[in-house]
Amino acid sequence: MSPVPSPTSDRLSAYLASDAVVDHEHPLIRAHTDARRGTAEERARAAFLFVRDEVEHVIDAGDPRVTWRASDVLRERVGICHAKAHLLAALLRAQGIPAGFCYQELSALHGLNAVYLHGNWARLDARGNRTGAGGEFSLDEEKLAWPVDVARGERDLPEIHPAPAPAVVDFLMSSRPGPGWYETGLPKTL
Numbered sequence: 001m002s003p004v005p006s007p008t009s010d011r012l013s014a015y016l017a018s019d020a021v022v023d024h025e026h027p028l029i030r031a032h033t034d035a036r037r038g039t040a041e042e043r044a045r046a047a048f049l050f051v052r053d054e055v056e057h058v059i060d061a062g063d064p065r066v067t068w069r070a071s072d073v074l075r076e077r078v079g080i081c082h083a084k085a086h087l088l089a090a091l092l093r094a095q096g097i098p099a100g101f102c103y104q105e106l107s108a109l110h111g112l113n114a115v116y117l118h119g120n121w122a123r124l125d126a127r128g129n130r131t132g133a134g135g136e137f138s139l140d141e142e143k144l145a146w147p148v149d150v151a152r153g154e155r156d157l158p159e160i161h162p163a164p165a166p167a168v169v170d171f172l173m174s175s176r177p178g179p180g181w182y183e184t185g186l187p188k189t190l
Helices: 012-016 027-034 040-054 070-076 081-093 166-174
Strands: 099-105 109-117 120-124 155-161
Touching (some): 027 070, 040 109, 070 081, 081 109
Antiparallel strands (some): 099 109, 109 120
16 A cells, blocks of 8 residues: 655745756746646646656666756656656646655665645656556556555555756766666665
């Protein structure tokens, strides 16, 4: 059973902030979201599907590029799970939809998002559904890319952070492009 997501900040405005990683004020992000129409849920679903299906996961694609800033992930259309989470948060926040960052401790630290809609938080995992992953957009029940296997020591972390984990950002910013760049140094825990 998944933990109940709990925000680490009681200020909803913290989950709308723009910074160097979640740069939702960047012209590329704004251009991608400005034409969006529909309810907040419809716009959130569209952003999720775009990131999940139109932005390649570096491992699935065998892509040597390293991206970490949301606008770079959008421009390059590739990123590891954490980078894809940065982009999804930026696309949601640019539309006034609060979004945060969540993590799972799998074989390495896995990054995903939480979105605040209809007065509740729901975790979303736009990692991409190649190689057996199964993330789906759902506000009613969690449909994350990877189930946690507690027998293997894996665990869900229930916290919803307003900013990406510094250990993840530091790792991504210091990584050099090349085959398998993500294989060493990716944090295993927060």
